[in-house]
Amino acid sequence: MDSIVIQGGNRLNGTIPVSGAKNSALKLMAASILTDQPLLLTNMPRLADTKFLGRLLKALGVEVTERDGADGQETLFHGATISSTFAPYDLVRQMRASFNVLGPLLARTGEAKVSLPGGCTIGARPVDLHLQALTALGAEIELDEGYVTARAPKGLQGAEIAFPIVSVGATEHALLAAVMANGTTVLRNAAREPEIGDLARCLTAMGARVDGIDSDVLTITGVSSLGGATWSVIPDRIEMGSYAVAAAMAGGEVRLTKARADLMQALSAKMVEAGVEITPTDDGVIVKRDPAQRLKAVDLTTEVYPGFATDLQAQFMALMTTADGQSTIQENIFENRFMHAPELARLGADIAVHAGSAVVTGVPTLRGAPVMATDLRASVSLVIAGLVAEGETTVGRVYHLDRGFEKLEDKLTACGADIRRVKGDEHDH
Template identity: 85%
Template sequence: MDSIAIQGGAQLNGSIPVSGAKNSAIKLMAASILTDQPLLLTNMPRLADTRFLGQLLRQFGVEVTERDGADGQETLFDGREIRSTFAPYDLVRQMRASFNVLGPLLARTGHARVSLPGGCTIGARPVDLHLDALSKLGASIELEEGYVSAMAPKGLRGAEIEFPFVSVGATEHTLLAAVLADGVTVLKRAAREPEIGDLARCLIAMGARIEGVDTDTLTITGVTSLNGATWSVIPDRIEMGSYAVAAAMAGGEVRLTRARADLIASLTDKMVEAGVEIAPTEDGVIIKRDPSQRLKAVDVATEVYPGFATDLQAQFMALMTTAEGVSTIHENIFENRFMHAPELARLGADISVQAGEAKVTGVAELRGAPVMATDLRASVSLVIAGLVAQGETTVGRVYHLDRGFERLEEKLGACGATIRRIKGSGDEH
């Protein structure tokens, strides 16, 4: 397995281009199943997760062509013929979000057999809401031997669906299925993440009829078919936020480009409160901090969008490890999402965890040590801490990192970080 080594102490100065959003791209890829015409996605990230889903789409018969376009990386999807509606466990287990192919397959072909996604290291993320919503759209669903078999031979039909709580995955999945359902579907208590808005707008460009985009009530009037389209994936707000925190941690001045400052307002507000200088630009944001001035401890609580993102909690905890005072971090979205805390403690951080709350008492300095990544966001928090830890920090199991960060070593290295990848061998999964 690969690892990443960071020599702490270097300031960051320069520019970092932000990639397209992983969490948007993988749902937009699933949308390619819904049409027999080409869908071209530009500003596409090249990540382990997009590769996994590309393999799955090819199994269904979708032609997937990665290429360089006028505006950077792009991928063309051609699903003129769906030859299979079976999604095996070996592919689905590699990325939970690939379960979201069930709805589009069902909507387009009337049947599908998709593996349940399996466990998750950051807590329970059941698919009950997904299956309940598809049932309300008229699908007949059976669970057998770890697979979901779904049938809708006469097509899906519109329904009113009120989610018991806000769920990003269930909102996206139901939206993907409902655009081809007969009649009107109303989704209440829908999630409002920017990636859902991106998916909805792409579907509208493909001919879908969706009202209430960016609100908690989506009204979808089904159409008989969708056409192709060209769509640019929105910037990745989690990558943007992670590099913003990295710049604040190391000190210096970093310009994040191909980005949107409004997507990380809940984070940058807290960073300003801690003592970081933030300046929005036309195509992103500038992060600036004098490393001789210690940051102040700030409390945060994760919430659904537009609140503080759970996917930025680990990174912010790393930032607080050397802040002056005690910060309290409440995790309200996922259980078990403090697994990075013991690894940060190996670097000298003072963190106590009880249930969904972590107290971080800032220390004067961190010290390099070997640490282990437990999930995608935890892994980048360890890299961020390593930027200021005295000596060398080695982060193991970085295949987690590769799921969501494109060319991380190259981007940080271009701004002055002393960072390198150590190639390993063997099965990473």
């Protein structure tokens, strides 16, 4: 397995272009099932996760063409005919988001058999809210041997759905299914993440009727069919935030481009509080920190959007490991999301975890060591810590990183980091 080797101590100075959002691209890809017309997605990230879903879409009969366009990377999806409504375990287990083909298959063909997603290391994340929403829309659902078999012989029917908790996945899945249901669907307590707004706007461009975009009540008036569209994937706010934290950690000045400052306001506020300079620009932000000045410890609580994103918690914890004072980080979204803490401790961090909160006492310096990535966001926190750790840090199991970060080493190297990828077989000889 590949690993990433970092020699700590270099400042970061330069420009990093932010890729399209993984969490948006995956749901937009699923939307291609809803139409027999071509859907062209521009600003497409090239990631392990998008490759997995592309493979599944091909198995269902959607033509998937990756290419370079005028605006960078783009992918053309064309599901002229859906040749299969079966999503097998070996294609779904690699990534949870592939479960979201269930609703679109049901909406377009009236039936689907989709594997339940495999386990996820960061907590339960059950799909029961997804299935409850589809049932409310009139789907007949059976669970058997790890598969969901769903039928809507008379088509899906509009319904009132009030989510008991805010769920990004269930909101997106209900939206994907409801756009072609008969009648009107109202989603209450809907998640408000920017990626959901991106999906709703793309569906609208395809001919869907969605009101209340970016609010917690979405009203969807079903249409009989959707057409094609060209849509630019929203910038990845988690990637943007991760590089902002990396720049703050290492010190220096980094300009993040092809991005949007408004997508990371909760993070920016905390970073400014800690002593980082953040200046919005017309296409992103400039992150600046004088390495001679030690950061101040600040407390943090993760919340649903527009609060502080759980997907940036590990990165912020890394930033706090060398801050002056003590910070308390409260994780309210996923129950098992401090697996990076013991790995950061291997670099010399002082972190005490108690159930859903962690107390980080800043230390003057971190020291390089071998560490292991446990999940996607945790892995980048170890890279961030490695940028300042004295000596060499080796991050193992970086296939987690490849799920969500495109050309990570190239982007950091361009700003002066000493970071390289070592292929798995180099370690073995």
